Amino acid sequence: MTALRAQAHDPAAPAMRRLFALNPALDEAAVAALRVAMTRTRTVRPHRELMTEGRDIVEMLLVLDGWAARVRQLADGRRQIMNFILPGDLIGLCDYDYPVASSTIVAITAVTVCAAPDRSVSPSLERAYAISRATDEAHLMAQITRLGRLNAHERIADLLLELLERLSVVGLAAGGCFQMPLTQEVVADALGLTSVHVNRMLQLARRAGELVWSGRDLMLTAPDELSGAIGRNAVQVVRAVA
Amino acid sequence: MTALRAQAHDPAAPAMRRLFALNPALDEAAVAALRVAMTRTRTVRPHRELMTEGRDIVEMLLVLDGWAARVRQLADGRRQIMNFILPGDLIGLCDYDYPVASSTIVAITAVTVCAAPDRSVSPSLERAYAISRATDEAHLMAQITRLGRLNAHERIADLLLELLERLSVVGLAAGGCFQMPLTQEVVADALGLTSVHVNRMLQLARRAGELVWSGRDLMLTAPDELSGAIGRNAVQVVRAVA
DNA sequence: CGTCAAATTGACAAGGTTCAAGGACCGTGG
DNA sequence: CCACGGTCCTTGAACCTTGTCAATTTGACG
Helix, strand or coil, rough: HHHHHHHHCCCCCCHHHHHHHHCCCHHHHHHHHHHHHHCEEEECCCCCCCEHHHHEECCCEEEHHHHHEEEEEECCCEEEEEEEEEECCCCCCCCCEEEECCEEEEECEEEEECCCCCHHCCHHHHHHHHHHHHHHHHHHHHHHHHHHHHHHHHHHHHHHHHHHHHHCHHHHCCEEEEEECCCCHHHHHHHHHHHHHHHHHHHHHHHHCCEEEECCEECCCCCCHHHHHCCCCCCCCCEEEE | HHHHHHHCCCHHHHHHHHHHHHHCCCCCCHHHHHHHCCCCCCEEEECEECCCCCCCCCEEEEEECEEEEEEEEEECEEEEEEEECCCEEEEEECCCCCCCCCCEEEEEEEEEEEEEHHHHHCCEEEEEHHHHHHHHHHHHHHHHHHHHCCCCCHHHHHHHHHHHHHHCCCCCCCCCEECCCCCCHHHHHHHCCCCHHHHHHHHHHHHHCCEEEEECEEEEHHHHHHHHHHHHHHHCEEECCC
């Protein structure tokens, strides 16, 4: 509890935490470059775009605070959210010249970002970035499995568990609780459902005692149990090295 | 037609074509390394795994011939195919040490692969690999949109159009036609549907004159029109450079 | 000709959507 | 302090797309 509160005062902590989680061997050069980068921040308001599909990717960003979503909009207005972007996540990571964004990224809450240090700063930073990419990709595949083969109840549980895990890594969740800025409609757009149905399934989940969600406060009462019940398996992309 | 036939005799042609499509500026060093690599091939039988979820990734492969699928299997037997892997595609591309596979790759037809030359061979090859990764990622996002927001008819059309486009790049499709090795059940596992429903929708598509599919021969009668009708937009990850 | 996997069909059930309306919450301005 | 407006949540009933189960047919191949 005190640990959580202490962190809340340093807006850069979650991002730093995630990078260390990606590569515990992050070296001095990397940390120094990150600290410098984090002194120049920019904040984007809700609904504004951080990156636009079809446009050139001009900079690589590190999210310090707030939630965003990677979105694709169909011609007739249907909308699909690919994944959520949380503090510590990188945006526009790519290793070639003249890249074009293959999706739009839109701020859900106010989002604070800074330019991400170039990978050339240190091999340890480069490794962190590479692992970040692999993790993102694994999350995309988790999303595909959710949409393709899980029913509504399982989709919701699986997504909430993923968010809990990711927020835990950066110190923004503890004891199954975190601040949830998503509306039911946004959840629906991520899960390929309607907001009406998300609402109904949330009622059921509440009555089943699986979660408590009032206002922005969300608590999963028994994450491990729920995880087992829906047969979830967490993302892992690196072998533990001796 | 003669071009197609000529290619059929060189099993390495599709892969080489795709790499040139990814980076037209592929240099001599890259081509030489590829040619050497392609002399040592390995063939995997249908249903065998080319890579296994949770296991270390030990080598990077280039597919020369055949189709494979990136698959995730749930505890209760449900199966989701993330995407299909076609000639010219790379498997196990990643830029850090001790990577672990986040999904299983299983051969659908007999699949011939060779070890992919190391990226250090040439910057132009490295760029081709990087663009290949970005393209793969874009395809994963296309798959998410399909599963989340398209109905059964649209999903099938969109997937077939994607396959047509990708096979066209490597010279394995022309005039809307290609060899289709997938069973309806495999298509269903990719599209989050049941094989029964895929079958029904295919009947409709046939009766609507959208496609002809008998045996392995598949033809989309009016790809551009179909593409427009379902509001499809193709994958693009690099800006055209002057 | 027999065998096996794949495709096809029908009847029925279920999960999710649609449409429409009402209620709760929250910040704003008078 | 209260009224107002907007956004989000909640609920019901009818409807529709897709799934399930089970049987039959087709086609490739030895």
